[in-house]
Amino acid sequence: MTKRIYITTPIYYVNDKPHLGHVYTTVAADFLARYHRLEGRDVFFLTGTDEHGQKAEQAAQAKGQSTKEHVDFHSAVFQDLWKKMNVSNDDFIRTTEERHTKVVQNVLQHLFDRGEIYEDVYEGWYCVPDERFWTEKDLMDGNCPECGRKVERIKEKNYFFRMGKHQPWLIEYIKKHENYISPPARRNEVLGFLKKKLDDLCISRPKSRMAWGVELPFDSDYVSYVWFDALLNYISAPGYQSDDKSFSEIWPAHIHLIGKDILTTHSVYWSTMLKDMGLPLPQKIFAHGWWTIEGRKMSKSLGNVVDPVTVAEAVGLDPFRYFLMREVPFGMDGDFSVEALVSRINVDLANNLGNLVSRTLKMIAKYRGGSIPSPHGVPENLKTGAEQAAKNYASHLETPAFHKALEEVISLCDLVNGFIMESEPWKLAKDESKSERLDDVLYGSAEALRFIGRMIAPIMPDTGAKLQVMLGMEEGVHGSPEWGGLAPGRQVKDGDALFPRIDDKKKEEIIKAIFPTGEDKEESGLIAIEDVRKIDLRTAKIVKAERIEKSKKLLKLIVDLGFEKRQIVAGIAESYSPEELVGKQVVVVANLRPAKLMGVESKGMLLAADNAGKLSLIGAINDVNGGLKVL
Template sequence: MNDPFYVTTPIYYVNDEPHLGHAYTTILADVLARYARLRGQPTFFLTGTDEHGQKVQDAAQARGISPQAHANEMVLRFQNAWENLHIANDDFIRTTQSRHTRVVTTILQDLWDKGEIYQGSYTGWYCVPDERFWTEKDLVDGNCPDCGRPVEQLEETNYFFRMSAYQEWLISYITQHPDFIRPETRRNEVLGFLRQPLSDLCISRPASRLSWGIPLPFAPDYVTYVWFDALINYVTAAGYLSDQDRFERLWPQVMHLIGKDILITHAVYWPTMLHAIGLPQPKTIFAHGWWVVEGTKMGKSLGNAVRPLDLVEIYGTDAFRYFLMRDMTLGRDADFSEAAISQRYHAELANDLGNLLHRLVNMTQRYCEGQIPAPEALPDATTSDLRTHTEILIGETFARVEALALNEALIAIMEVVGEINKYLEHTAPWKLVKQGETARAATVLYYAAEALRLTSLLLHPVLPEKTAELWERLGWQLPARLADGLHWGGLQPGAKVNSGSPLFPRI
């Protein structure tokens, strides 16, 4: 399959402090992109920051600096966090970049010319901190349904996108494309939302009230509503209006990863916007669940006892990535606890994987002069089985990743790691050596090491740093074309193994 893999995270609000929710979506996108690269698919992984809007303007004003200067500082918190979490994104878009503002401006003018945007009067309940209008029935006890703070009534002239015109179209599109909104619970949620009449979307804010935004080209005393501006980043970065060939290759393949809290903007606003612009729909919009602590969504302001990103310092980035991928069934909520991380770390990473490497390197040094031995031509049935199971695991892993069953993929990989451990117990190379069966001992060590090399390659997207360390111990280097490593026989007899400190030291 040579279709490109294009994956996006939401662009994060630059004023926010990176928290577990941001980190999880970004690590998930990174893991999917790394699996795509591993199997040789052309890959484009996009993340970035949303930099316009009231909160940035207010924060900048409070600091006495320009909104752009404020955003330039704040964006570093995200960029540093992603570096720290071993995120290998191909692009980082900021909505204040000219490549983006140019595309937004052109799209707005185009929609205005086509009559998709009109001027109207808006009266509504407005939540100042959230920059959102709410209808009467949205309010909860007269307050903002999102943040619970008081709202004010506001009437003003604004510009509207004719979103309501596309309600029937959207319902039939979603119905006819079962993979468009996933998982099914979210798809049903969107279809449920669309049972109510869809209103038009207010896409502007008067510059007198909010100046930090992209001016409407046909009404420069207005700026673009942040959501309308932000969503467009996904087409900007793919080359819309700048590299049409690239855009046409990438765009139909795009997968938007989002948290379930921003489902409606992505699965209702965005598709109708694209439809009005005349662009095809994304391939998939996937909304994952939340990490919860005792039933409460984990965010920055809830004051949950655990500060998840602090655990990176204790357990290391790769183990943190492993836990997040291993413990969430995609689409559902999952429990976050330090005890669970510690358990996965010690049982699976330190014990099963780390000890296996340690024992193999030790025995190779003791029995084979520190070099990967040459196997016999005709191994016994148990040995052949180990090879077969490892080779089958390759195709199964990619199938599970494609089905977004990452936790199942990791369970199956760790089962083969367990099988290698059992194989060593069962064949007991230390006894074979004592009995003078050195050729057989060499075969066992080769097969165990090669099976570990292949399974660790399948763990590479989740544990990029630790697997690289593991291969260095086994005397193997990642080939320039990663997919070339996915065949039995990569370890070369004669390669020197290296001892070192434990891959996952006990904590």
């Protein structure tokens, strides 16, 4: 039986608008998949969409669509994106497909029959948007530790997976298998997490609250917790319980590539689920870092969410893919900036690789009529350098350290450029007695380009193919990473530059394309009118004011907005006494996310001018109704 190299990305949540992070993980997986295929290995590369849960249900309702319509549409967005990014996945799993839901139900029933899933009453905190339960100690300032939003106290019957009992085993396993959780920082993070007592996992959600999920086979009033359902995609797609032959060829996975935000679900939930099912664990779970944009966190309000398709269109898909894998050590956080993108393309691709290809082909055209000459001897330095680069490259991709693998490519380009400079083929060409030496220099440079081509093809597939055509090779056949694979006598084809250099004018166009709303707005300190309109400012009348116990600064106010009365906690106790505030007209930010101050809920804030610590409330001069829009 031949084992296949099984590579996965997370399945992406359908509601998400695809961003740089999605493309990062998926292009990394594609790099690996294409590399292994090029080495002649059989690969199974899986990606997909996670389609259950409350968020999908709510988004569909908000649009007046059926949930099925909603997830169909968004799943197609991802499938389309992977085509545009030239991603070579072998399968695409959707968690609403029957081939998946059947497996989820089978696994649930099996664990239930064995007593590994039991019923209990859950009492504790729940974050509605995240659909997650939290214990008291998990909470951060009384809010959800994941998203910072308010949690709800709930008490309800649920089903639990006996995850806690696997804690000692899991700790041992991670300690014994050094690379199971990678990179090391993430491994330590998980071991740190496992120092706390591991609770059993609530794997059900009552349909009364949320019905868009996989129904529990043993209780039709409940659906599966979305994560329990989603993680099983890694075995449902390769054929667990439906195609034993396929499944045994594919499982266990060679690598699960994930973002660091979903480390716990994979390393703890998924590992213990597999252990309980009696299945072998994946060989590696690798969590990569996050991207900031131009030094700042990606956020809609900053207008800096980068659309990957736009970037690919602006600078070319292959250079974009190269940048993602080359720029940042895989596993660390990185920063996306047009400056870095352009400089990477110009320095590595246009000036170095592109020039090398062009000068080599031009020399072969000029001195040998475009035909690759037969070598007479071997330039040992070049041979050793090329073979060593290929070896290092392969070992870096095992980690995977994509950035280091690509550094090998650039070092090899440097080596070949140096070899040409030293050999001075333009001088050899003038001396008939040096003709054999010239053959060796030309053949050696072209053969080194074949090595470079096989190393760039997995990350820049179109460029790799183009380079093969230029070298007169058969497309898709890269040969082995041993010296001498290039057939002499073939005609080279010189064409357009592989990577046109990006000048300042083109760079400006790229910036405009990627940040159409003007990424530089913060530098100028100016914001757009749309940004101002996001703030819902309203007039309000203070109807009640009192001190908050143990607080010198805070007052608890009730303000009348006309359409409702609101409680707001304001830090104005040192500037106003409660008595003088009642009846005052103020201006309130009415759409502020609620927060708790000293344990008291606050739904809004007052506008005030700060005069060296003494605050002066801002309000309407005329007597107006509460709730009027300001602006």
